[in-house]
Amino acid sequence: xxxxHNPNIDFLSKKWYFLAFSLIFSVAGVLSxxxxxxxxxxxxxxxxxxxxxxxxxxxxxxxxxxxxxxxxLKAANIQGVTGTNEVLxxxxxxxxxxxxxxxxxxxxxxxxxxxAEPGKQDLNNVGFSSLQDYxxxxxxxxxxxxxxxxxxxxxxxxxDYRDKTAGGVLNSVGDVAAVAPAPVLQQLQQDFxxxxxGVRNVDIVGPQVGAQLRKRALLATLYSLAGMLIYLWYRxxxxxxxxxxxACFHDTLITVGAFSLLNTEISLTVxxxxxxxxxxxxxxTIVVFDRIRENVKLLRKEPLxxxxxRSINQTLSRTVLTSGLTFLTxxxxxxxxxxxxxxxxxxxxxxxxxxxxxxxFVAAPMLVSYQDxxxxxxxxxxxxxxxxxxxxxxxx
Numbered sequence: 001x002x003x004x005h006n007p008n009i010d011f012l013s014k015k016w017y018f019l020a021f022s023l024i025f026s027v028a029g030v031l032s033x034x035x036x037x038x039x040x041x042x043x044x045x046x047x048x049x050x051x052x053x054x055x056x057x058x059x060x061x062x063x064x065x066x067x068x069x070x071x072x073l074k075a076a077n078i079q080g081v082t083g084t085n086e087v088l089x090x091x092x093x094x095x096x097x098x099x100x101x102x103x104x105x106x107x108x109x110x111x112x113x114x115x116a117e118p119g120k121q122d123l124n125n126v127g128f129s130s131l132q133d134y135x136x137x138x139x140x141x142x143x144x145x146x147x148x149x150x151x152x153x154x155x156x157x158x159x160d161y162r163d164k165t166a167g168g169v170l171n172s173v174g175d176v177a178a179v180a181p182a183p184v185l186q187q188l189q190q191d192f193x194x195x196x197x198g199v200r201n202v203d204i205v206g207p208q209v210g211a212q213l214r215k216r217a218l219l220a221t222l223y224s225l226a227g228m229l230i231y232l233w234y235r236x237x238x239x240x241x242x243x244x245x246x247a248c249f250h251d252t253l254i255t256v257g258a259f260s261l262l263n264t265e266i267s268l269t270v271x272x273x274x275x276x277x278x279x280x281x282x283x284x285t286i287v288v289f290d291r292i293r294e295n296v297k298l299l300r301k302e303p304l305x306x307x308x309x310r311s312i313n314q315t316l317s318r319t320v321l322t323s324g325l326t327f328l329t330x331x332x333x334x335x336x337x338x339x340x341x342x343x344x345x346x347x348x349x350x351x352x353x354x355x356x357x358x359x360x361f362v363a364a365p366m367l368v369s370y371q372d373x374x375x376x377x378x379x380x381x382x383x384x385x386x387x388x389x390x391x392x393x394x395x396x
Contacts, residue, residue: 003320007316009309033260036260040264043091046092050205051105053199054086068111077089124195132151141181157180158180162175217271240289243364243367250354251281284359287315288311295307304371308367333345
């Protein structure tokens with residue numbers, strides 16, 4: 001299937017315009033990373049706490065922000081989960097404690113409970129062990145030696161009902177009547193209340209793990225570029241590999257720069273997307289380079305610039321179809337995938353556009369520029385040799 005029938009676009013004549021485009025966005029990204037937002041690393045790389053909180057009703061992020069600000073958590077990152085009553089709250093390692101990383105969960109619960117009933121515990125956020133200890137201390141069933149086992153079963157049944165049947169949030173203490181004996185329910189109603197939220201999951205990343213992840217993410221990117229350089233050097237020529245790797249580095253720099261300009265956090269899923277787009281960009285570049293290599297054998301007498309233009313035009317339909325369909329898929333993921341996939345899909349959307357662009361307007365012109373430079377150098381060397389020889393003959 002061809003979208004364009006025998007296109008004849010002179011891509012290389014516009015190379016300086018596209019070089020200016022790349023330069024502007026690359027410099028803007030570097031300036032943002034150095035002076036403005038730096039590289040906005042997520043909790044995965046900085047270390048900290050990610051708390052998944054579910055509310056009984058649609059949460060108001062502004063109200064949550066105000067509660068966290070009053071509790072001193074002014075730098076917390078809040079992300080709503082599309083289609084649910086859940087939010088993800090991220091706390092930097094500096095807002096918790098390197099020695100007690102679980103403190104982040106306690107700070108968030110305290111911040112979101114400004115009207116907690118004094119002297120009572122929150123049944124929506126009590127753990128199994130704490131609930132079992134409470135039942136053992138109060139002993140509402142007046143059990144003997146079997147108390148630990150029996151109250152353990154009751155506590156487990158209550159927690160499972162809350163987390164699995166009720167979806168993590170109870171509307172009232174009376175909701176557990178189906179799994180709690182009447183004396184236990186009466187005791188719970190005296191000493192417990194239910195807030196309008198429940199903490200469903202807590203992920204904690206220590207500072208050492210974050211530093212290790214940063215190092216590995218950087219190495220993964222560099223190793224992928226080095227491996228592709230070696231492959232293209234073997235498959236084509238060294239200049240082909242250098243041009244393709246420069247194009248991939250260009251794509252990575254602009255993508256990371258865009259995240260910095262937008263002040264969007266870079267997480268492990270974003271790194272996965274960047275590695276994906278490196279492979280995608282490299283695949284596009286190889287398709288163009290392969291056609292160039294074939295045409296060089298067939299059209300030996302034509303200038304390389306004409307051959308490169310013809311090769312790009314011959315692969316244009318394939319490039320637009322492949323990149324266009326992939327871009328639409330990534331765009332749908334970005335628009336409808338929700339906050340959890342926002343960073344991943346954003347990296348794909350930017351990367352597919354820039355990767356396709358660089359295959360045509362960065363890698364190919366670099367190949368032609370190198371050949372022109374080599375030809376000028378060869379001519380200059382030949383002239384220098386003739387001049388030197390003439391001088392030698394005159395000296396005789």
